Structure formats: structure tokens, C-alpha cells
């Protein structure tokens with residue numbers, strides 16, 4: 001993919017995310033309800049596609065994040081990010097754990113092993 005196409009794609013995706021954030025922040029109730037009806041399904045489908053691409057192989061390694069010199073064990077950063085945003089951030093504040101919790105102030109929770 002050339003740099004211009006990559007930049008156009010990146011701008012389009014960030015633009016869409018900005019639009020959705022603005023609609024959530026400033027939209028009226030019917031707009032937000034319509035947003036939930038359409039966008040939640042799109043977002044869950046997108047997460048599932050992304051997680052499928054980073055599903056561990058038969059050796060327990062992420063096929064996308066592993067290089068030929070440095071295999072990356074599961075869970076990779078995509079799975080830990082998914083867990084943080086979809087699971088851990090729903091937990092009670094102040095119940096942080098994990099080695100980076102103190103540095104980031106973000107709850108990291110325990111990442112379950114997926115086989």
C-alpha cells in the first residue's frame with residue numbers, strides 16, 4: 001500500500017471515529033439511539049475481525065505480531081487492548097492490577113488465557 005493511500009485510509013478512519021465521538025457527545029437522544037443500533041454491531045464485527053487476525057496459532061503465537069526473529073506469544077497487544085477496553089475498563093475504578101497500572105493509572109485487569 002503506498003503512502004498516500006495509507007494516509008487517506010488513516011484520515012478516513014480517524015475522521016469516522018471523531019464523527020462518532022461528536023455524535024455521542026452532542027447528539028440528541030434519537031440520534032444516539034440510532035447510533036447504537038447501527039454502530040455497535042459494526043464495532044463488534046470489527047473487533048471480531050481484528051481478534052481473529054490475531055488469534056494464536058498452534059504454537060500459541062500471534063501470526064500477525066510475530067516476526068521471523070521474534071515470536072510473539074499470545075496474548076499480543078491487540079488482545080490486551082481489547083481486554084482493557086471491552087472488559088477491564090468496565091470494572092470498578094481503583095481496582096487496578098498489572099505491572100503497568102501504576103505507571104498509566106489505567107486498570108489493566110488479568111488477561112485470561114485463550115487456547
Ligand SMILES: [Zn+2]
Pocket residue numbers: 054062063064065066076077078079
Ligand atoms: Zn497480534
